[in-house]
Amino acid sequence: MRSSTSAINLVLASVLAFAPFPVARTAPATRNDTPAQSQPFTPSGGLNTNSTPPVYAPMSDFDFQSLNLALNQEYIELDLFHFGLAQFSVEEFEATGLDAEDRYLIQYMADQEVGHALMISNMLGANAAKPCNYSYPFTDVRGFLDFSQKITRYGEAGTVGFMEHLNSRAAAQMLSQTVTVEARQQLIFRQFEGLFPMPEWFIPGITQSMHWSLLSNSITSCPKENPRVEWQNFPGLNITNNPAPNEQNLTAGISNNVTALSEPGRNLTLTWEVPGKITGPDGLYKTNTTAGAPQFVAWISQLNTTYTPLTNISGNSGTTIQPGGRIFGDGTAPLINGTVFVVVTDEDVFVTPHNLSMLNPHVVAGPAIYQSG
Numbered sequence: 001m002r003s004s005t006s007a008i009n010l011v012l013a014s015v016l017a018f019a020p021f022p023v024a025r026t027a028p029a030t031r032n033d034t035p036a037q038s039q040p041f042t043p044s045g046g047l048n049t050n051s052t053p054p055v056y057a058p059m060s061d062f063d064f065q066s067l068n069l070a071l072n073q074e075y076i077e078l079d080l081f082h083f084g085l086a087q088f089s090v091e092e093f094e095a096t097g098l099d100a101e102d103r104y105l106i107q108y109m110a111d112q113e114v115g116h117a118l119m120i121s122n123m124l125g126a127n128a129a130k131p132c133n134y135s136y137p138f139t140d141v142r143g144f145l146d147f148s149q150k151i152t153r154y155g156e157a158g159t160v161g162f163m164e165h166l167n168s169r170a171a172a173q174m175l176s177q178t179v180t181v182e183a184r185q186q187l188i189f190r191q192f193e194g195l196f197p198m199p200e201w202f203i204p205g206i207t208q209s210m211h212w213s214l215l216s217n218s219i220t221s222c223p224k225e226n227p228r229v230e231w232q233n234f235p236g237l238n239i240t241n242n243p244a245p246n247e248q249n250l251t252a253g254i255s256n257n258v259t260a261l262s263e264p265g266r267n268l269t270l271t272w273e274v275p276g277k278i279t280g281p282d283g284l285y286k287t288n289t290t291a292g293a294p295q296f297v298a299w300i301s302q303l304n305t306t307y308t309p310l311t312n313i314s315g316n317s318g319t320t321i322q323p324g325g326r327i328f329g330d331g332t333a334p335l336i337n338g339t340v341f342v343v344v345t346d347e348d349v350f351v352t353p354h355n356l357s358m359l360n361p362h363v364v365a366g367p368a369i370y371q372s373g
């Protein structure tokens with residue numbers, strides 16, 4: 001399935017002329033983060049609270065490529081929401097419980113993406129990527145809602161994962177003001193799907209390479225001048241028995257006590273690709289791994305990366321068991337619920353939210369999105 005983006009290009013081109021704040025074409029390499037000259041009622045410490053103008057621009061290649069990834073994410077959401085609205089009839093939407101006002105909310109969410117894409121384009125300046133062509137795996141409204149719920153989740157997790165690592169804290173601030181909207185979109189798509197709106201206490205972060213590995217699968221072709229995305233494309237991972245909420249004929253609602261889609265102890269069957277596959281937009285990317293032999297499955301969810309053994313390995317397939325456990329022990333939220341990320345690894349390295357990227361060299365394949373609840 002394909003969709004065109006020419007209308008979006010027009011909208012962006014016309015609005016880009018009116019950048020809401022100065023666009024820095026050449027960012028300084030370093031920045032003086034001296035503390036504030038004691039302003040009244042301001043405790044000591046903190047960063048960038050002095051009169052030095054904030055730098056709303058990449059201050060490193062790391063920043064540029066993180067923002068480049070985020071911009072590609074905003075474009076696909078913009079395209080996807082328009083595409084879903086155009087693709088299905090009023091009757092098809094109404095059969096899932098979505099009326100005209102609900103459909104307007106999807107339209108409004110697309111408009112939010114125009115703003116997000118503009119904001120990031122303004123920070124990137126002349127080198128900002130343009131929208132691409134995309135391909136989507138769904139054939140009905142429920143599939144559209146489920147895909148939208150998943151894509152907003154990995155957009156959210158991808159941004160949360162790198163925001164605190166940017167050199168430009170000013171750019172990170174702008175992103176935090178988009179990702180909070182993205183989180184609301186994810187929740188709304190779960191409600192449209194008829195699921196419990198937020199069955200987790202914390203939204204996990206993932207690394208840029210994990211994000212790009214997921215996103216690049218849906219981008220078919222891009223304008224030639226778009227900057228290359230420099231993150232790693234990990235080999236693909238497939239959960240062949242993933243629970244599918246869209247098969248349960250749920251109806252939209254603010255909150256539904258949906259019977260858990262999965263429970264601890266559930267068997268997952270996994271298949272993964274070998275590295276070296278040509279992938280991504282225009283076939284310009286190639287999957288790669290630096291990991292050794294597959295041994296574990298990492299579950300990235302809540303604040304935690306939890307490992308289960310990968311068993312019954314045969315060629316590029318294996319099984320594992322959904323772990324139990326609760327974030328802070330009995331009476332707290334389960335480690336695994338909602339839409340979580342599953343990765344095959346060679347080691348069970350201990351990582352926490354701020355050093356998750358230490359897992360990248362150990363990724364054999366993935367992530368796959370596991371729909372546990």
Ligand SMILES: *[C@@H]1O[C@H](CO)[C@@H](O)[C@H](O)[C@H]1NC(C)=O
Nearest residue numbers: 004131132133220221222223
């Ligand atoms: C999108 O696809 C159309 C039709 O194949 C093609 O004409 C156009 O150049 C593509 N656009 C981009 C940005 O790749």
Ligand SMILES: *[C@@H]1O[C@H](CO)[C@@H](O)[C@H](O)[C@H]1NC(C)=O
Nearest residue numbers: 236237238239240241242271
């Ligand atoms: C994943 O596995 C399922 C079940 O075997 C299959 O239908 C689907 O096509 C696979 N997806 C990919 C991307 O390989």
Ligand SMILES: *[C@@H]1O[C@H](CO)[C@@H](O)[C@H](O)[C@H]1NC(C)=O
Nearest residue numbers: 142244245246247248249250
């Ligand atoms: C959902 O609806 C379809 C089509 O009406 C039907 O075939 C299927 O059995 C239903 N599934 C459930 C879980 O009720």
Ligand SMILES: *[C@@H]1O[C@H](CO)[C@@H](O)[C@H](O)[C@H]1NC(C)=O
Nearest residue numbers: 196199255256257258259260
């Ligand atoms: C919803 O689930 C909660 C937690 O299991 C339970 O306490 C509550 O009674 C349920 N409410 C309804 C209306 O099913």
Ligand SMILES: *[C@@H]1O[C@H](CO)[C@@H](O)[C@H](O)[C@H]1NC(C)=O
Nearest residue numbers: 196199258260263334337373
């Ligand atoms: C996941 O959350 C839903 C909604 O709160 C709940 O019904 C379900 O039991 C939870 N699953 C697990 C495994 O705790």
Ligand SMILES: *[C@@H]1O[C@H](CO)[C@@H](O)[C@H](O)[C@H]1NC(C)=O
Nearest residue numbers: 264265266267268312319321
């Ligand atoms: C999962 O598979 C293993 C090995 O095939 C089996 O021993 C176990 O009973 C299965 N567990 C469930 C919950 O089906």
Ligand SMILES: *[C@@H]1O[C@H](CO)[C@@H](O)[C@H](O)[C@H]1NC(C)=O
Nearest residue numbers: 275276277286287288289290
């Ligand atoms: C993966 O990348 C490394 C480093 O660039 C390279 O040496 C290796 O050949 C690549 N592997 C594949 C399968 O392309």
Ligand SMILES: *[C@@H]1O[C@H](CO)[C@@H](O)[C@H](O)[C@H]1NC(C)=O
Nearest residue numbers: 311312313314315317318319
């Ligand atoms: C192990 O995997 C093979 C296929 O890869 C399957 O036929 C077999 O049933 C599996 N065994 C267990 C114990 O899950």
Ligand SMILES: *[C@@H]1O[C@H](CO)[C@@H](O)[C@H](O)[C@H]1NC(C)=O
Nearest residue numbers: 303304325326327328329352
């Ligand atoms: C989950 O992560 C939090 C924060 O790092 C930690 O305090 C907690 O112990 C972890 N829970 C489990 C079950 O590992």
Ligand SMILES: *[C@@H]1O[C@H](CO)[C@@H](O)[C@H](O)[C@H]1NC(C)=O
Nearest residue numbers: 349350351352355356358359
């Ligand atoms: C990640 O950080 C935790 C502390 O939060 C530390 O114990 C762990 O060793 C670090 N992992 C790696 C791979 O550096």
